Amino acid sequence: MSAKKVSIYTLNQLLHHGKQPAAGGLERYMRDIAVLMREMGYDVNFVQNGTHRWKRDYMGFTVYGVPMLEGNVSDIEAMDRVSHDRVLYGWVGQQETYKDTEGIVINHGIWWDDANYDLERLPWIIPNIVNGLDHCKVMVTVDTAFLNWCRSTIGNRIRGKLRYIPNYVDLNMFRPEEKTKETDFVTVLYPRRISPVRGIELAKRLSVRLLGKYAHVKFKFAVDHNHPQLWNEFVEWADAHPYRDRLDIGNYYFDDIPNAYREADIVLLPTIQSEGTSFSCLESMGCGKAIVTTAVGGMTDLILDGFNGRLVMPEEESLFEALCELIEDGELRRTFGHHAYMTAKAFSKERWEAQWAKWIAAVYG
Known part of the structure; x- marks a missing residue:
């Protein structure tokens, strides 16, 4: 047949x-x-x-x-x-x-x-x-x-x-793993598209504030290359960043994005609108990462504020405060990450x- x-x-x-x-x-x-x-x-x-x-x-x-x-x-x-x-x-x-x-x-x-x-x-x-x-x-x-x-x-x-x-989330692909190299740096990761609705402008401003406040913080953008013009503009912005030596940018696709999560301590998902049950959030949870995200759309189905991450309003100051809290509290990062991983099993x-x-x-x- x-x-x-x-x-x-x-x-x-x-x-x-x-x-x-x-x-x-x-x-x-x-x-x-x-x-x-x-x-x-x-x-x-x-x-x-x-x-x-x-x-x-x-x-x-x-x-x-x-x-x-x-x-x-x-x-x-x-x-x-x-x-x-x-x-x-x-x-x-x-x-x-x-x-x-x-x-x-x-x-x-x-x-x-x-x-x-x-x-x-x-x-x-x-x-x-x-x-x-x-x-x-x-x-x-x-x-x-x-x-x-x-x-x-x-x-x-x-x-x-x-x-x-x-x-x-594919828990065989996205799972807690040790960093390839332990350092004293705390790495914040933005693993999303170069898109206003995904909060790229918020992330850019937050990277400047965080790297300016903390000498032991690095910021990584793992973004798409769907639109070459947007990528080129993003590279120009990155090259002019006041803390370029602690800023990392790169293109990632389906199969290699776990490498970006592995090296992160905190995942920032500053979405502004049009959000379902975010893959980036679920993948971060599967990898056992501390997550800071916004109370938009399906994010509220995934993150319970204070249990498996920070869920705040889609505003720069709220995101900045939540990130600072996690940068300064390693034990809280580990607790959120563990609870995030346990939650991911339901998805x-x-x-x-x-x-x-x-x-x-x-x-x-």
Whole structure:
């Protein structure tokens, strides 16, 4: 019997030109969904946004790039023309129409929770979510912030379709390990994209303040290279840093990011908006690190302030105070790190795969 065919719609599994993989949590998530489905016997391909029409191989999966409409909007009709009949929709915000009205659609967190969000677009949000619920078999949310928003805003339109499956960490890959070389320095790590919503500007300012206050602190940025212009601008900023000798910057992808966590003492995740159950947070927890993050989106599903990390408001002063506390208290760092690791066990990749496998089989047969 031939394998059942399913297309996965996503924004960018590969960068829009199709020449290299995109680095980010969403891309990792969709990759692992595809791998799981292949292991379950499905014939899976990706359909995504592109600068032009292209076809590539990625980890044994065919990926189709479809040119975007004006305003970098996904051309769903064109995507439908190259996809299989059965579709798994990678993000509800990408969709306006649904070819497969009996499929799964995913939401990765509230993305309109910023004070500067264009208010004219807010009336579009509720119809978009309702449209997704009306045209799917199951909608998966990765955090409870979105789940509770739906309950309070949409109410009975959910009709039992919404399911909470938080993100995950591979504890075989992300685990507590000794530093390769012990020093007297305390290293603060920012392992996120060069993106305003991920708090890159906050992290840059905090690096100057922390390195200026503490001579025994180092600061490391483990960031993406998705957008060369942003990377070049970031390098220029780093080269002009007043404490450049204690600042480290580098590009990391899926397989080598554990090396960055290993050398860190504190992980800073100063996200401002649009956050699910963050992979960076889960990976830091798996590695047993002391975490400072913000009470945004799905971060509140992962960090209990004072138990397995510091959860503060997305403000520079609050983050600075929390970082200073952990820099000055090694015992507290170790306590938070141990509790973070124990918490991470509840978010194992094996558990995530089991939850997803149940719904994939139920929906796609």
